[in-house]
Amino acid sequence: MRRILTCLLLILALPASAQIYKYTDANGNTVFTNQPPDGQNAETVELPATNTVEAQPLTTPPSTPAGVVSPASYAVLELTGLPSDEAMRANNGTFSVGVQLEPRLAATHRLRLLLDGQPYGQPSNVPRLQLSNVERGEHSLAVEILNGEQSIQQSASVTFTVQRVNTSSPALRPPPPPPTPKPAS
Incomplete structure (x- = not known):
């Protein structure tokens, strides 16, 4: 399972680092590869540019001066x-x-x-x-x-x-020990 996952991740990373070729195999299947096949007529696949987003500068929220309470924000x-x-x-x-x-x-x-x-x-x-x-x-x-x-x-x-339970309640006291039998005379 790890090998399959690794291969899939590598395939996803290929467009960013290698040329992609496309050809049709003997069974009529379209094949994409990073190596041009020997003896096959392969087309070079031109990939569109990847999307990029410029990092936005960090902004800090305005701080309130010391001693000033900000207004309540919870309804x-x-x-x-x-x-x-x-x-x-x-x-x-x-x-x-x-x-x-x-x-x-x-x-x-x-x-x-x-x-x-x-x-x-x-x-x-x-x-x-x-x-x-x-x-x-x-x-x-x-x-x-x-x-x-x-x-x-x-x-x-x-x-x-x-x-709370009152611990001095008679109901919570342990029962007294049973009486000791008197010796027979």
Whole structure:
């Protein structure tokens, strides 16, 4: 299989580096080759010039001066996957939330969560973000879009409650050991 692939690639590269000849064999088949056949009347095939594209000069996007926030460019920026009416059950405090964006996240932008108004986790370009070991109780959560270290847009804050298993609950305690039998007298 590798030989066939190699031969095909070489045949594709031939027009760029060799003369092509065309002739008809004894069975009436048209044959193209890079070597003129002995004893055959072969035509030289003139290939059209290959297409070329000139490299365009690189342009850098205009940068905003330090301290100036660029205008928000996302029409939709909101968190999804958080309950609105009931508490979120997360026994170990780990859960994930989605981020709905329109248009798609720009290549230079990153998403970061704000848990109770404080940055949470590493910035990411994935619209599904995970939280770990969040304490039980009421929290607020928002997502911000970063361009480098600069926040350029923030979603509305969503308030939710985390419900975790209470480890001091009698239902979670191990059962007491069975009573030891009394020696017979």
